[in-house]
Each structure stands twice: as structure tokens, then as C-alpha cells.
Amino acid sequence: MITSSILVLFGLGFVAAAILAMASKVLYVKEDPRIAQLEDALPGVNCGGCGYAGCGGAAHAVVEGKSGSNVCVIGGLETAQAVAAVMGLEVLEMEPELAFRDCTGGKRAEELYHYEGAGDCRAQALLYKGSKTCPEGCLGLGTCVAVCPFDAIHMGPEGLPVVDPLACRSCRKCVDACPRDVLSIVSMSERLLHQEEVNDCLAPCRQKCPGQINIPKYIEQAGKGDYAGAIHTLRERNPLLLVCGRVCPRPCEADCRRTHVDEPVGINMIKRFVADWEMKNNLRLEIPCAKETGHKIAVIGGGPAGLSCAFFLRRLGHSPTIFDSMPALGGQLRYGIPEYRLPKKDLDWEIQGILDLGIEVRTEMKFGVDFTTQSLEKEGFEAFFMGLGAWASGNLRIEGEEAPGVISGTELLTSVGLDKAPDIGNKILVVGGGNTAIDTARTSIRLGCDVTILYRRTRNEMPANLEEIEGAEDEGVKFLFLTAPTKVITGEDGHATHLECIQMELGEPDESGRRRPIPIEGTETRYPADTIIAAIGQKPALSCFYSEGSDQCDLDFTRWRTINADPDTLQTSVPNVFTGGDLFTGPDLVISAVGAGRRAARSIHFLLTTGEIPVADNIIRKLIPYTLFKDVDGVNHKDRSTMPYLCDGSHRTSTFSEVEGALSEEELKHEASRCLRCGLICYDRDIPLAEVVTVRVGEKVE
Template identity: 35%
Template sequence: MVNEKVLELANKISKVKRSSKKEIKPNDWEYKVLEPVVTEEMAEIALCLEFRKPMSAEEVASKCGKSVEETSKILWQLAIDGIAFVNEIDGVDKYWYEIWVPGHMETIVNHPNRENIKDFKQIAEAFEGYGWKKAPITAGVFPVGTGAMRVIPIETAIEGETRRASYEEVSTYLNENTLFSVSNCSCRTSREAMGEGCGHLKEDMCIQLGHAAEYYIRTGRGRKITREEAFDIIKRAEENGLMHQIPNTDGPGKTHAICNCCGCSCYATRIAGLFNNNDMVRSNYVSKVDKDKCVACGECVSVCPVNALKLGQKLCTKTPIVEKKRVDFAHNTEWGEDKWNIDYRTNRENVVETGTSPCKTNCPAHISVQGYIKLASQGKYKEALELIKRENPFPAVCGRICPRKCESECTRGDIDEPVAIDEIKKFIAEQDLNTDSRYVPKLMHEYGKKIAVVGGGPSGLSCAFYLATDGYKVTVFEKQKVLGGMLTLGIPSYRLEKEVINAEIDILRELGVEFKTDVEVGKDVSLKELRGEGYEAFYVAIGAQLGRKLGIEGEDSKGVITGVDFLREVNLGNEMKLEGDIVVIGGGNVAIDVARTATRVGASKVDMFCLESKKEMPALEEEIEEALGEDIIINNSWGPKRILQENGCVVGIEFKKCISVLDKDGRFSPVFDENETKIVKASHILISVGQGMDWSSLLEGSKAELNPNNTIKADSFTLQTGEPDVFAGGDAFTGPRFAIDAIASGKEAAISIHRFVHPGQSLVYGRDRKSYHAFDKENLTLEGYDHITREKIDHVEGAKSKETFRDLRSTFTQDQIKKETERCLGCGATTTDEYQCIGCGACTTRCKFDAITLHRKYDAKSVPIEELKPIIVKATIRRKGVIAARKFKKIFVKNS
């Protein structure tokens, strides 16, 4: 049933007459935002209020014919509910009404008692829907500086700009006011109520000033803060990648609030991000990139609220890259849905169409390789370490075991040899092993919620690291007695010493992560019991620590063991003495580790047999070379047929010739010549042909499911399983991969868990999908570059290395670092769309190279709302004329 008085009030606030063309009707959002909170009696009183003309209860009572006492009570309720503003003026409370936005939509959404409202979701939807209703008709008719909300640049971004004005400085507004409050962000409150939050939380985000602060404090919408606290909130917002906007209806240099906004939930920023009507909200500034300084680290791209920045390239090309010139704008073109970006919350792009540097693209974690190389070249090793840790909390570990996908695609390799990226990273990461120089991230929040990580390997530890830096109470449950997972138990110390792993895990302890080893979840404690202890989400990253068998005759003989089990026993320090001839089955990196470890525990001779030819072997080339250097014999293109035994003990193995490994479609389907066989004597056989998961009772009673290959089913992007509070990643989800892949999924899981444990947050909206692609190297012009010899570490003789479990490989010297970092071509650079940019300056806070700056392009000032109408009318007429002229010109050109 429609409340006619409330409908009348909606029309009054909208400044439209009933029965007119623009009349507000019951299905309009202006009515729907009022309907859940305004009674007929309240509406009668509210209809007596005036726009921005404060009135006392006595004045209102005389207009509506009610007693002062009754009128005062209802006016106060209207203020509480957000339908009237109140201030004490000359010792008397006075009330008035405002515009919808910025105004009543925000104050109603920020209701101090939202839980008591019968349909708060309707209110949230009304705020969101109002923008959809109004934004399209504003296209091109609000000149720069006249929109209802306006971006104010981050002040440090314009400090060197001589043309800046005081109304462009956040500090001006804070210093000129004496009363401050802070409240929840109304946009994010609305999004959250609809289940569409973006992970940027609403609490303590928006600052009110002067009369607005008084209203917010008195009605319980905000809490009183000092000027110093206001500055701290501004600083914290900037550190979290947020931007500033102000309500822009009070006139030049005046505002009653400073909002700290994100591009993925803010309704004002949506005018730019979705409707592409950027002039309506922009500041006077635009960003510019100095490509000579830029290293394509991507930090600016990640925080740009409107995706105006993307990674590109700066190397010369054979075919010039022509940037598409924007000719259609909201002020000169009919601006319908074909000009909008409807999916702006999910289709964010990191890279321009023509691609960016291959090192960042090919790294599974998309670490800013160019960035940390540049910082290292400047001797800024701790800053380089900080940059790496934005995506990889274990650089010292990865510096020793990384597959170096960045190097394999390095553009420098097309000139001479790839940059020794991994050795540079290893040198930088040495800082992490020293307690005096290590980088421990600053805790950004203090959420305090309890999260359980099941599995203390690289993926679980990565997830724990990023959750801990976000202020969560994280506990890692590890069923083994030691932490590190396959880093500790599957990788030999001569490749990755335990001190290195433990040093980086110690940083997690400094961040407050709790570790419970020798505890198997599912056996010693269940997920249900952990929920009872207050854990709100789980990350399952148990790895692939189960060795696979071959399924052939004699496999149960004494002396046959999986390579995974063998490495675990050795790494745990358990007695594992091998004697005689050892056969290792498998051709991957783990098989190489098994073979090299066997030589160190007493084997007199080690033979590896694998299905693949030498070119097809999955092991890295350098791993193969190191194995050969330690006198390990690799026998290619042979598959096991049966194991020979005597009295239950292995004595040998029969192999058959492998003709091919893959079928025509590239699927694993080996073909053998059964007539070509050979028998090899062996006292022990170590099987390293793959790994699996041991789930035991971990998932018992949950809705999480497994795939046919025993990996867990989870969403490929969010990593959420069929059990909503259980997320999974690493090898348990993907199957065996490299540590860096597991680390990357750990970070993504942390992002999902952060969103999951806060009600109303979407797991996908506003999230970086990290979709990278490299430029076409065939189109590069690489002539003219010096051929600089790649720096190398000293070679370790196999005869020496196989005698110890110590890692004998050296690290670059500072002189080598200086020389090697100079070899980087600096392939990539950030590009900026000057129209899309709204001049917030968030990009400048992340750039460590002074490569991106704000420059003043416009000279617009705010216009008081009372003076705005003639400006809009004039702009509307001018826009119609421009559009008509362009249409005529197109027709004339077409017909001539």
C-alpha cells in the first residue's frame, strides 16, 4: 500500500510537482528509500521543512498545526532516520532537508539502527538504483568541477605543482574546520547490504566536517574525532590504495565531508568507471607517465580506481604501435549503453592490447621483476625486497628453487643471454635471512577474526602471511613435526637449506601467526571442532606428499620405495642408508632430487630411467646437468615392466623400450616395444613418477568434493570449495606444480577469505584477475644493444657437491649485481588514458621511481548548487549543438 504523504515528500525533496512529467511514483527509488522508515505522521512534519533553510521546532509546528512538543519529537526522529538534518544554531536546534545525493540517500543508508529497519536491503538498493536512474541523463552536461561529488587529489601528488589551489588540498579542509566525525562509507554499506561488497570495508572511512560532523555525532551516525585522527584516517586510506572525494555542492573551497573511496564500490566513482562520464567527477589533474623512469612494476595499475592505467611496452617496434585516439566524449556524443562499461567491476584489465614485458607476464605470481631489478641497481635492496613480497613472501626460498619462467622468456635472451633474474632475486632475498635487514610488513588492519590454514607448505604459509598482514589471527595446522611442507620434506638441503626456510617462516611468527605441528586435521581435530573454537574460514593446502606407485609386478618387494617417502625420511634426519646399485624411475625434478640424494646416502651407482627422450624430459635443463655432473646415469625412453625379487627383496627390474609418450593430441599415452627389453640389477628402486594427496578424514562431513584425480574441487578464481567456509589451493587443488604456483594461489585464497568472513562481500567484484599477456617479440627492433656478458655464479664441481648436503652455490657479489641489473632492457612501461584518469593521485603513492605524476589540466572550481542550474542548461544546449554539428559533418563527408 502506497503512503501518499511519503510519496509527496519524495516529490518535494526531488523538487518536482505531482502529475508532472518528472513526478516521483511508488516504483521510483526516491519513494522506496523513504518507505521503510517514514510514517505518514513523520512525512507531514517533513513536508513543512525547507531546502537548506534551518527551521526551529516552533517554526515547523506553526506551519503544520501541531504542538511544539510533538513536532520536536518527530523532527528528532526524522533526523535520526536521515530525512532531516539538524544543527544547534544560536542555542536552538534547527532542521532542514537536503538533496538526494550527496544527501539523504547517504544519511538514510548510514542509519544508526539499521538492524531495526524492516527492509534495509530496499534502502540499499534505492541508493544504488538512484545512481542508475540519474547518471545516464547527466552525461556531458556537467562541466569539470560542477558534479555533485568531486575528486580531490592526494596531497602529496600535487606538492610540486605551482598552479594548485587551496580547494584542491585535503589539508585545507581539515585545517579550516574544528569539529570532525568519522562514519562508515555509505556506498560500501549499501553494497554490503546487497551482498555486493568488494572487500574494501565500510568501517571508519568517511570524515564529516563542521555542521555535518555535528549532525553525524548527535544522531549516532559517526563518532567524534580530533583533527589529528582525521589526518591519520586520510593517511591510512592512502596506504590502502584509496582515493579522496568531497561533496561538491557548497561552493568553491567548501565541503562538509571527505570520502575515502575505492573505484569498485563508490557510486560517485561509478560515474567514471561504468558510465564513462569522467568530467563529472574528476579533479583538475591528470596523470602522466615518464616512460624513461617507469619499470612497469604495475603498482600504479593495481590501485587506479577507474582502470585508466595499464601496462604496455617501451621498446621500439618494427611496426609502430598506434594508440587509439579517443574522439568520442560524453560532451560531444550521444552517450548510451554502447558507451558504458557495464561489467566494470569484473572486467578490469592489467595490460594494453599489444602486451607488456614477458618477465612479469610469465611469472606465476606476476612479481614486478623489472621493478625489483631497478631498485637493486640503485642499491635499494630492502625496497626491492618489499616489492617482491607484495606477491611472494618467500623470495629467499624461490631464489634457490624457482623454475625461472621469467628468464626463459626474457627479451634480453633474444639479444644474447637472459638477465640472471633469479640470481638477482636471491641476492636481494639474502636481506631476509638477516634479522637486522629483513622486511616485515606493517599490519594494515586489526580484524582479529580466527582463520585456520591446514598445511604448512608454501601455499598455506603464503595464505597465512597475507592474512596476518591484514590483521587476522591465523593458525597453521601441520601434520608433520616440521613446517615447510615439500619445501622442507621434499627438497634436499643442497638445493634449499632448512635455515633459509626457517628464516622466512620466522617472519610469519613476527606477524603473529601461530603454528601447531604434529596435528592432523581430520584425525586429531575436525573442521567441525575448529568451527566450535571460533575459526571462521579454512584454507586447505595439504600439498601432494603421497608418492605414487607403478602398479607392476614386484612393486611390494622390500627395497622399493617412492621417491617422496625417501626424501621425507632423509629430510627428517631419519636413518636412510642405501648401498649398492640404485635405480630411480622418473624424469622430473623430483626424480633428479631423489637420484642426487641417493648418491649422498651411500649409493655406489645411481641410474635414472624415464619414458621421455632427453628433449622431452620434464626436469629443468640445469637440474639434469647437475645430476650428470654427479655421475648419475640417465637412461631415456625406457618404461618399467616388472620388478625382480628374491626372498621378498628386490634384486633388479625389467624395462621395455618406450616408442612415444604422448598421443597426437598431446595427451599422456605411452607406446612401448614389448620385444625390446632389458634387465637392470638393483638393490633399491626409488619410484618418482608423480605425487598424490592423502585426504584421510580431513573432509569428512563436509560438502567439499574431490575430482577423479583426487585433487579437490574448487572455483578456479576464488578457490572456494563446495563447503562455503573451506577454500583450497596449491598442489591439493592443481596437482603437483612449482612452489611459486602454490605461493600465488595462497595469496588469492587470502583475498577470498578476507571477503568471505565479512558479511555482504562478493568474492569477485572489484577483484584483480591478473590477466597478463606479453608483447610480440617478433615485432621488436633489438639492433644496437650492447652485448654484455651475463654474470654467473661459480660452478660447483659435481665430485665436490655430491659429498655434502650443504648448498655450495654462491651468491652474486654487489659488483655482479650492479653489472647484471644493467643488462635489463626495461621492456615495459605504464600507459595512461588521460580522459579516463580522474586525477585522484592514488597511483603516485605506490610509485617508487617518480615515474608517474599529476599535472594540472583544468582550472575548474566548485559551483554552489543554488547557482548550478543555468550552467547545466547552457552546457546542455551547447552539447546538443555540438552533437548535431558532428552528425551533419559525418553525413556531408559520406555524401561528398
């Protein structure tokens, strides 16, 4: 009995073995030998930072085409090259990337309610979008810390995540976990290319800056003595620090949150200090550039827009060449802004720093005469930036304005910039109320002239910067307000001798918001003049875009004699031609031209590398209303610093030397301490937040 049972069991075992042997042959799946080779190439730490279940999972993903040779987030370039060798791929070295926090709120951001639920940002965000009043800022529960497999993030004393750059492996786990998009993985190029979006941490000053400079960050760095850091922050958006530190009318300061406490922070004073620090110490801080791409771009016009565009193209790895009609680069910076405001040696130093990145220059080359886009395409140029500026002057539109002795403000300033000051006599009348009129008048004063500015509105309506108007008054420039020219009177030789003017009165506001000047009949008066200077606006000269004898041009122009282009991408009607600066906007600020140059460089970069120009749906186009509150609680009064003058008005008129000086280091620290380090709605207080009673923020998040 026992023997037969054993025989039955033995028979069943034999049958089962035979079945399994047959099944193994039928169902056998041969493993790709590359998987084992890849596992050997990978470091074997099984950290999971790549998003796969250990190095074995990562190896399978590479073989199946679900991931690339850079799958490993901790192995670095050598591991990527080893993986690529197994797969028969080429590895291109990528720019280093790091986790970056875009939030300054932390414990400064008010609480909407006390939260006692799960200590996870994602869970809290599901409950009324979180407990913080700021709709975009960090919730502070440290979910990013918990998910980081490399201990590269910790919560700092301000209640914000702090990234350790040495430990971060750019695995994106913190980015994926953050419900507020506070964290991102960025490289240098991505920072340069980023367009500000409404969910970024944007203080009102940043929103107003045409160059999109991170103003609170560079002020904080400067205040801590990290001048190099401040310069690097500035250069992510602006290569013309010395220039803008001297001539920018600082629109950012108009919306500085501190204006609701005392006076705005001296933002531009701080920029000038750090820019001068680099130049005076002749440091030439290193400006990193991406790997060469081989793409050639022609930048036509070497003014602020062209210089900015070339700078950012070069930093993105491309090869720009600047073409300019003048003997030296700078455009209106060199030939339109007087020496006493912007010393040419400082401009030269700054431009040289841009060119030292490896940018080719061809000066005294006139577009439409010495070259065209077609001729440059034959040289291998793939894209074009048009930054020719606004060099043509506006007309007075009165009888006799073509007479000798009537010139434009641009003509005078350019001649002086070329060291060829014309003989304009002694008695000078300047017509206009903008910065060009003031620059023309103050330049004429320095040429030894008796100067009077005629303006058809009152002093309050003058578009020139108040400091420039006051500077002109200090130097002896006289003003005739509510006065408009009607006729140029000439002598027997045809030269202008007088300017006939009529008195005006102000009526209702016009489209600019200023009250419209209305002539008062019978009030004509003649004013004697050796030279009459028209400084009533500038416009682009478009004749260079037309071939000789042709009235056709591929580019589209506006009725304001500017190039028509997409305002977000600055791409014209010709796909590989872009524009920016005064040629696009008409006469505008230097910082506006700088910002346009970077935007155009961004568009050119994407066009040449991807064939498409991405534009985010939520880029900032106007100030964010809920950030513009006026109740700035818990902040004490601090006096604003004053920019020093190098000498008084009577001495200034005998020289073209620079008028304004720079803050001292002590004054810089004081001015930086006035900055509230604002975010969207958070800011530094002198009184702790717990002691501040406010209902403002509870109303605005709706």
C-alpha cells in the same frame, strides 16, 4: 501634492514591510545548528579537494548524509574525530592511502601521430584513443597535474606523473581526470588484494609469473642499490624470497622480452641476492600489517601455500593459525627439497619471519585424526584454507612393485629430511624424469650410492629443470633413456634384486605435446638393484577428508584426486572452505602455491568482511598477445651473468652443503642493467627512440 505623494509612498512601504514580515515567518527555514559546528571543526581552507564547494558545502553534505566524517581530505584523523563528535559517530582509523601510478611508458612509448590539439589527456583520448601506441599507458599531457588542488603531482623527466607522498591527500581528482586509469588511490591492503588486470602495466615476465610479482620494479630497485625497496616489492606478492630464489624454475624468464635480443634477464638471481642480503645482515625488515579484525582462520597445511595464505591473512589484519602434521613447518620445502638445494637453516629463518607477524602454529596435528573443521568451528574459527599438498606417490603399475626394496622418491626424501635416512644399499635405480627423480638421484649419490635414472623418453623430453639434469650428470648420476620398467624381480627372501625393463621408441605426440613412448617387443633387459625408487609423480592423499567408516565428504573432488574449487576465488563447494597449492592443482611449482595462497587469503578476507568475493571481469588469465612481439629494436647485446657453484661435482657429492652461490654486488648491478624495464609494449632502449625506425607498433593496436 508633495505631502500626499509622501504619504502614498510611506503607505506602500509599510504594506511591503508587513508582507515581507509575514513571508519571513512562513518561508523561514531553520538551519541545522550542526552545520555551523561542523564548519568550525573543519580547517576552513576551502580547497575543494573533498569535491564540495568549500567547507560549508562539505558541512551540509555531512549533515545530509551524503558524506562521512572523513569528508576532509587534508584535516586528517583529528578533523575526522571532531566531525564525528558533532554527528555522534565513531571514527575508525583507516589505512593511509596515496595516489599511485601504474605505468612505465612515458617518453619510451612510441607516438602514433603528432598531436597539436588541446593539451589535455581527456581531450586527446577522444581522438583515436590518444597518440600513444600503448592502449593503456599515460598520454603525458599532465591533466592530473592541472586538477590536483594540492600541487602533489608533477610531470617527471620521463614524461610520467610523479606523486609527492607528503603532499598527496588522496582526494581522487587525479584518478577521476585520467582517461587511461593510469592513476589510482591505494592503501597497503588494496595493493595486497589487487588482482592483475589486462589494463595494468604488465611486462611479459609479470604476466607469466604465477605469483604476480612486479618483476621490473624490484629489479630496478635492486639495480639502484635499494635492496630494502626490492624486498618490500617482492613481499607484496611473495613471503618466500629465500626459498624461491633457490628453487624456482623461473617461468617468468621464458617470456622475458630480452630473449629476442640475447638471453633472458637472470630474474631469479636478482631475487636471491636481495633475499640473501636481508638474511645475511639479519635485518628482518618491518612487514606492516593492517589493524586487527578479530577474525580467526584455520590454515591446514604448513607448506608454501599455507604459509603464503597465513602471511597475507595476517597482513590484512586477521588471526590465522597454521595446523600441520609434521614436526616442523615447510611441507615439501622441508621434506621434499634436499638440503643441497635449500638449506634448512635458511628455510627456518624465512618461516620465522612469517610467524613473527603473530601467527599461531600447531604442529604434529593430523587433519581428520586430531581435529576436523567441525571441531575448529567450535573453537571460533570462521574460515578454513586447505593446503595439505601432494604427499602420496604414483604407482609403477608393474608386477612386484610392493616388494621390499621398492620405495618412492617422496619416501626417501622425507626420511632424509627427518634425519632418518634409510639403508638403501649401494646399487640404486630411480624411475622417472621429473625434479623429484633428480632430487632422489642426487640425494642417493650423497648417501654413497651408485645411481642410475631410467626414463621412458629421451633427455630432451625430461620435465626436470635443465640445470638440475646437468647438475646430476656432473655429480655422477647415470641415465638410461627410452627405458621403461615392466617387472620387479625378487630373491628368495622376497626382496627386490632386479628391475626388468623394455626399450622404447618415440611415436606421435600425446596430450602433453611430447612424443608418446612405444615398447619394442623382445627387448626386455634386467638391471640389478639394491633399491628401486619410483619417482613418477605425486598426488594428494584424500583419506583424511573422510570420517572413519564413511564414504561421504562435503568437499567436491576431481578425477585427478584434487579438490574442485573456483579457479579465481579458490572457494570450494563448502562456502567457508578454500584451497590452493598441490591439493588444488596437483604437483606444481612453489611460486604457484605461493600465488594461490595469496588469492585464497584475498577471498577469505572479502568473505569475512563483506560477505561477497569480488572478481574483476578483466583479470589476466593468459598472456596478452600484443605484448609478445619479437622485434625488440635499439637494444645492444649484453652477456647474462652466471650463478656461481660452490664446488665442482666430485666434491659436491661428499656433502649436503648448498650447491649454488649468489651473485656478487657487481654482477647483480650488471644483471639488473640488462632488464629493459618493460611495460605492456614499451621498454628501455640503448638507442634513443627517435633514431629507431619501426612499423611494428602501428599494426598491433587495432
